[in-house]
Amino acid sequence: MSENEVRGVSPWREAIAVLNRHRFFPLYTLFALIWISTVLYYFGELVDVAGWEQLRWDFFYGVHDIQRLVFFIPIVFAGYFFRVKGALIVTFVSFVVFLPRAVMISPFPVPMLRVVLFAAIAGVMGFLTAVARNEYENRGRLERLVARERDNLLGILERMEDGVLIVGADYIIRFMNPSMVRDFGSGMNSYCYTHLHGFDEPCRGICRLPGVINGATERWEYTLPDGTTYEVVASPLLSADGETCQLAIFRNMTQRKKVEMELVEVSRLKSELLSNVSHELRSPLSSIKGIATSLLQKDITLDTGTTEMLLTGISEEVDRLASLVTNLLNMSKLEAGVWKPEKERCYIADIIDDVLERQKWVHQKHSLVADTEPGIPEIYADYSQMRQVLLNLVENATAYSEEGTQVRVAARTVDGTVHVSVTDQGVGIRRKDLERIFEKFYRGTEERARPGGTGLGLAICQAVVRAHGGRIWAESEIGHGSTFHFTVPVAPPAGKGKQVPDDQEDQSPGR
Numbered sequence: 001m002s003e004n005e006v007r008g009v010s011p012w013r014e015a016i017a018v019l020n021r022h023r024f025f026p027l028y029t030l031f032a033l034i035w036i037s038t039v040l041y042y043f044g045e046l047v048d049v050a051g052w053e054q055l056r057w058d059f060f061y062g063v064h065d066i067q068r069l070v071f072f073i074p075i076v077f078a079g080y081f082f083r084v085k086g087a088l089i090v091t092f093v094s095f096v097v098f099l100p101r102a103v104m105i106s107p108f109p110v111p112m113l114r115v116v117l118f119a120a121i122a123g124v125m126g127f128l129t130a131v132a133r134n135e136y137e138n139r140g141r142l143e144r145l146v147a148r149e150r151d152n153l154l155g156i157l158e159r160m161e162d163g164v165l166i167v168g169a170d171y172i173i174r175f176m177n178p179s180m181v182r183d184f185g186s187g188m189n190s191y192c193y194t195h196l197h198g199f200d201e202p203c204r205g206i207c208r209l210p211g212v213i214n215g216a217t218e219r220w221e222y223t224l225p226d227g228t229t230y231e232v233v234a235s236p237l238l239s240a241d242g243e244t245c246q247l248a249i250f251r252n253m254t255q256r257k258k259v260e261m262e263l264v265e266v267s268r269l270k271s272e273l274l275s276n277v278s279h280e281l282r283s284p285l286s287s288i289k290g291i292a293t294s295l296l297q298k299d300i301t302l303d304t305g306t307t308e309m310l311l312t313g314i315s316e317e318v319d320r321l322a323s324l325v326t327n328l329l330n331m332s333k334l335e336a337g338v339w340k341p342e343k344e345r346c347y348i349a350d351i352i353d354d355v356l357e358r359q360k361w362v363h364q365k366h367s368l369v370a371d372t373e374p375g376i377p378e379i380y381a382d383y384s385q386m387r388q389v390l391l392n393l394v395e396n397a398t399a400y401s402e403e404g405t406q407v408r409v410a411a412r413t414v415d416g417t418v419h420v421s422v423t424d425q426g427v428g429i430r431r432k433d434l435e436r437i438f439e440k441f442y443r444g445t446e447e448r449a450r451p452g453g454t455g456l457g458l459a460i461c462q463a464v465v466r467a468h469g470g471r472i473w474a475e476s477e478i479g480h481g482s483t484f485h486f487t488v489p490v491a492p493p494a495g496k497g498k499q500v501p502d503d504q505e506d507q508s509p510g511r
């Protein structure tokens with residue numbers, strides 16, 4: 001077997017390919033064929049003129065229609081290699097070659113008719129050969145183009161980050177790109193309903209395949225049991241072999257959905273904050289207005305005890321307002337990144353005393369207890385920010401616990417940090433709320449939340465503690481109270497802290 005036969009290429013095709021490769025070879029061959037055909041046609045006359053007695057064969061003296069048939073070869077050859085124009089030119093040349101014989105030599109009646117008839121038939125054959133070759137080549141070109149486009153498309157689909165799935169009308173998976181295989185596992189040649197849904201038959205009620213195969217474009221959402229959500233867009237696709245399939249693009253929407261839900265939540269919390277803030281502002285203002293009106297009434301004489309009670313009421317309401325405004329202001333400063341701690345050496349015990357002293361006066365119905373480790377070291381912190389943290393925690397402790405219960409603020413040294421805890425005996429915090437109470441605007445489960453809070457207090461505490469390099473967390477038991485913990489680093493030994501001016505050490509009360 002020749003090498004060509006082994007490769008499945010016929011020697012005839014190989015010869016044509018060789019002819020095609022050499023630019024002038026077909027032309028020379030054509031000239032040779034015309035020349036040989038002409039010599040054969042006039043062979044009898046040539047022999048007569050040359051006087052070659054021994055070559056006077058009868059075959060060349062009879063009717064020349066037989067010899068004329070040889071001209072089919074150059075005409076078809078020209079049609080194949082030089083297309084329609086070539087076939088027509090060679091047909092005309094043949095006709096010219098036939099003329100001397102028809103006009104001068106042929107002994108038969110109406111010889112021109114046979115010549116014209118032959119030229120017409122041969123011309124049509126050459127023409128058809130040229131047309132067939134053109135068609136053949138066009139088809140080949142078109143097939144190569146389609147194959148290239150298909151390869152390009154497959155290349156694009158392969159590289160797509162979205163999952164791509166092609167399913168035939170028989171529900172069998174024809175193609176899955178690597179992203180699809182990564183998310184759903186390989187399922188080539190299996191039924192889509194089995195591979196994707198684990199069913200034994202097409203998904204009843206939800207399957208869109210028949211509609212898509214009939215030309216519709218469908219869009220739907222597909223959620224896996226683990227919560228991963230895909231947006232699926234399916235449209236018809238005509239495969240290379242003419243079969244209509246469904247091309248489905250799976251876009252992972254989980255992240256976008258999450259962000260959308262968070263945005264909805266943020267917007268809900270913001271509107272809640274707005275209504276809370278307006279309520280928080282309005283209620284102390286109404287109380288103050290009411291008390292002031294009572295105090296101003298000239299016709300009623302108030303005893304000292306009542307006057308003191310009313311004035312205490314005004315003071316409490318003003319404190320409430322001040323705390324709210326401070327929290328709002330601090331949060332906006334934090335968001336703008338301009339609330340940087342101005343650290344100094346200070347004692348946590350001073351801050352605790354400061355806060356409890358103020359709160360004792362405001363929350364007279366709670367027992368506020370300070371429990372500071374003796375000789376506790378200095379911390380390096382922004383005094384007013386730390387005071388705000390403690391104030392928020394103590395205010396929460398009193399707000400979320402019954403009157404008469406204890407709120408205990410303790411401070412200890414633990415592993416080079418000062419550990420502060422605020423413990424109350426209040427309502428406690430649910431486990432699912434515990435994970436979120438430090439988020440901005442988060443206010444715990446509705447029925448427990450103190451009316452009118454803003455959900456900013458703990459977020460501010462967390463931001464401040466983190467800005468000091470500390471940690472904040474909470475522990476709680478429903479019905480038994482909560483403890484909020486935070487840590488602040490101990491101040492470095494005097495002289496080592498770059499920003500600790502010497503004179504500030506003197507200002508700190510010695511302990």
Ligand code: ADP
Nearest residue numbers: 396397400428437443444453454455456457458
């Ligand atoms: P606000 O108190 O204004 O709602 P915070 O940020 O201070 O906002 O607190 C967030 C949420 O944490 C509160 O709504 C409440 O549900 C819960 N919380 C905070 N401190 C306590 C506490 N000591 N006891 C019970 N729940 C608390």
